Amino acid sequence: MSRALATAFSPQRRPLPAGLDPERLPAHVALIMDGNGRWARQRGLPRVMGHRAGVEALKRTLRLCSDWGIGALTAYAFSTENWARPGEEVTFLMTLFERVLALELEALEREQVRIRFLGDLEQLPPSLRQQIDEATQRTSSNTGIRFNVCTNYGGRRELVRAARRLAEQVASGQLEAAAIDEEAFAAELLTAGQVDPDLLIRTSGEQRISNFLLWQLAYAELYITEVLWPDFDEEALLKALLEYQGRHRRFGGVQTSR
Ligand code: IPE
Ligand code: IPE
Ligand code: MG
Numbered sequence: 001m002s003r004a005l006a007t008a009f010s011p012q013r014r015p016l017p018a019g020l021d022p023e024r025l026p027a028h029v030a031l032i033m034d035g036n037g038r039w040a041r042q043r044g045l046p047r048v049m050g051h052r053a054g055v056e057a058l059k060r061t062l063r064l065c066s067d068w069g070i071g072a073l074t075a076y077a078f079s080t081e082n083w084a085r086p087g088e089e090v091t092f093l094m095t096l097f098e099r100v101l102a103l104e105l106e107a108l109e110r111e112q113v114r115i116r117f118l119g120d121l122e123q124l125p126p127s128l129r130q131q132i133d134e135a136t137q138r139t140s141s142n143t144g145i146r147f148n149v150c151t152n153y154g155g156r157r158e159l160v161r162a163a164r165r166l167a168e169q170v171a172s173g174q175l176e177a178a179a180i181d182e183e184a185f186a187a188e189l190l191t192a193g194q195v196d197p198d199l200l201i202r203t204s205g206e207q208r209i210s211n212f213l214l215w216q217l218a219y220a221e222l223y224i225t226e227v228l229w230p231d232f233d234e235e236a237l238l239k240a241l242l243e244y245q246g247r248h249r250r251f252g253g254v255q256t257s258r
Contacts, residue, residue, distance in 0.1 A: 013067045014063075014064060014067040014068070014234075015067075016067075016068050016069065017068075017238055019238070019242055020068070020241055020242065020245065021245055022069065024245050025068065025069060025070055025241065025245075026070060026197070026198035026199040026221075026241070026244055027070070027071045027072065027195050027198055028070075028071060028072040028073075028074065028194070028195050028196065028198055028199075029065060029070055029072070029073050029074070029197060029198070029199050029201065030073075030074045030075075030076075030197035030200045030201070030212070030213055030216070030217065030220065031061070031073065031074065031075045031076065031200075031201050031202075032076045032200070032201070032203070032206075032209075032210060032212055033057070033058065033075055033076060033077070033203060033229040033232075034203050034204040034210075034228075034229055035050075035203050035204025035205075035227075035228030035229045035230070036050030036051050036053070036054045036229050036230060037050050038050070038204060038228055039053060039054075039228040039229065039230045039231065047089060048088075048089060048092045048093075048096075050228075050229075050230055051089075051093060051096055052096065053230035054230050055096065055100050056230070057229055057230050057233070058075060059104070060232075060233060060234070061073070061075075061232060062113070062145070062147055063111070064234055064237055065145060065237075066111060066112075066113065066144055066145040068241075070145065071145065071146065072145065072146040072147075072148070072195065072197075073145060073146070073147050073148070074118070074147075074148040074149075074150065074191075074197060074213070075147075075148070075149055075150065076153065076212050077097065077150055077151050078093060078097075078119070078150070078151045078152055078153070079150075079152075079153060079154060079210060079211055079212070080120065080152060080153065080154030080157055080211065081154065081210075081211060083152075094124065094125050094128055097128055097151065098125075098127060098128045098131050101131045101132070101135050102131055105134070105135050105138065105139075108135065108139055108142075108147075109138055109139055109142070111144060112142040112143050112144030112145075113139055113142060113144050113145055113147050114139050114140065114142045114143075114144065114146045114147065115136060115139045115147045115149065116146070116147070116148050116149070117136065117148075117149050117150075118148050118149070118150045118151070118153050118158075118190040118191065119150055119151045119152040119153035119154075119190070120152045120153075120154075120157060123152050124151065146194065148191070148194075150212070150213075153190075153212075154211045155209075155211045155212055155213055155214030155215070156211060156214065158189055158190055158214075159189075159214060159215060161188070161190075162185055162188035162189050166180055166184065166188055185215075186215070189215060189216070191213075191216055196217070196218065196219070196220065197213065197216055197217060197220045198220060198221065198244070198249075199220060199223060199240065199244045200212075200213075200217055200220045200221070200222050200223065201223050201224075201225065201237075202222070202223070202224045202225070203225055203227050203228060203229040203232055203236075204226070204227070204228050204229060205224060205225070205226045206224070207224055219249070219251055221244055221247050221249065223240045223243055223244065225239070225240065
């Protein structure tokens with residue numbers, strides 16, 4: 001294929017906006033996608049329409065993060081507490097996840113995304129689990145952005161699971177209790193092997209963590225925007241990244257010159 005044709009067929013990669021320093025981008029962005037219901041209510045629509053619009057915002061954000069060279073994106077799609085919502089909304093969400101995954105799998109493969117699902121996947125509907133397994137397998141040897149989707153995820157549940165797995169190793173004599181350190185603990189988390197998020201973005205103005213990545217967010221910069229998730233766009237992401245680049249991360253130390 002000629003060069004011109006190849007360019008014509010390859011999807012447009014958005015360049016990094018001029019104000020952003022490519023050397024100081026977060027390696028890993030975590031995302032609490034909140035406000036879908038309010039977005040729908042403002043428009044007189046049923047809540048689930050907000051979730052549908054939220055999918056578009058997630059696709060946009062993933063593509064931007066990938067184009068701009070961010071190494072990993074972890075998005076909170078469904079918490080262990082979200083089962084408390086009306087049955088219809090839960091069913092809608094599960095069906096939506098499955099459909100979107102089926103529809104987008106080819107694009108994820110093409111764009112070199114490595115998708116993984118973090119959470120208690122056993123409780124999910126079997127057809128969704130099958131789709132998840134397929135997407136995970138088919139993208140596992142990709143070389144681009146790591147995209148973690150937290151589905152039936154709870155930070156406390158993840159910590160308890162890690163503690164239990166370590167206890168089992170101690171009980172069976174494989175591990176000494178004294179050998180349990182932060183590294184050994186982190187290795188039992190669902191994010192084992194991945195760097196911790198540098199930046200947490202939460203939309204819709206709520207100032208809480210809602211049981212998300214309790215261990216991994218220890219030193220993340222928190223950025224909360226009033227923008228409702230379905231409205232989150234390039235401008236909103238850029239604002240978050242600019243603010244992040246303006247912060248002084250001290251990690252418990254003292255300010256050093258930058
Ligand atoms: C976030 O939007 C999506 C999920 C939790 C699945 P919400 O559905 O929580 O929207 P609000 O907070 O009610 O506006
Ligand atoms: C957090 O949003 C969970 C997800 C975004 C999946 P919620 O809307 O469930 O959080 P709370 O209830 O406001 O804390
Ligand atoms: Mg909410």
